[in-house]
Amino acid sequence: MRTNFDLSDVPVVDASDLAFVIELLRERGQGLALLRGLREDEIREIEDAIWAAFDDESMGTPRLAVALRFRALLQAFSGRRLKALFLERGFRLLAFAAQDAAARPLNVRFGFNAQRMLLALDASTARPLHRADDLPLAA
Numbered sequence: 568m569r570t571n572f573d574l575s576d577v578p579v580v581d582a583s584d585l586a587f588v589i590e591l592l593r594e595r596g597q598g599l600a601l602l603r604g605l606r607e608d609e610i611r612e613i614e615d616a617i618w619a620a621f622d623d624e625s626m627g628t629p630r631l632a633v634a635l636r637f638r639a640l641l642q643a644f645s646g647r648r649l650k651a652l653f654l655e656r657g658f659r660l661l662a663f664a665a666q667d668a669a670a671r672p673l674n675v676r677f678g679f680n681a682q683r684m685l686l687a688l689d690a691s692t693a694r695p696l697h698r699a700d701d702l703p704l705a706a
Contacts, residue, residue: 574675577639578632584621585665588637591616601644601664602653610638635675640668643679652685656692663691 591613592600605613614634621630643649644664653660667687671679 577635577673577675578629580629580632580636580669582666582669584633585636585640585669586662587620588613588617588633589661589665591620598658598661601641601661602650604645605641610641613637636668636673639673639675639678640664643668643681643684646681648685649681649688652688652692656688660688660692663688667691 592598597605597609600609614637617630617634617637621633644653664684667684668679671684671687673679
């Protein structure tokens with residue numbers, strides 16, 4: 568089955584598909600790939616794993632969309648603000664990044680809107696503020 572892609576509007580994928588790629592990075596000892604980036608040969612190895620893991624006909628998951636969204640996620644995290652957020656929030660940010668990147672509109676030429684991604688991830692991973700009446704009283 569051949570899937571036609573409009574590169575100005577890459578189809579959304581399941582968040583679990585991008586979470587699989589993030590987990591694959593962690594298994595390979597590249598858990599900090601979003602922070603430090605990847606060389607082209609490392610990206611190709613991940614894409615080979617995506618091609619092997621996702622069968623378009625049986626799973627209904629367009630593996631090309633997963634690969635393009637992964638590349639765009641890497642590009643978005645090359646900016647200093649998303650890197651700083653990753654350093655501040657830690658690995659719990661990765662699950663939210665996978666969810667966000669799976670559904671966010673993607674134009675291959677321009678990538679993700681990094682500012683909107685930053686705002687969404689910041690809101691998703693922010694620690695809830697405690698109100699004064701929620702704090703235990705000192706005895």
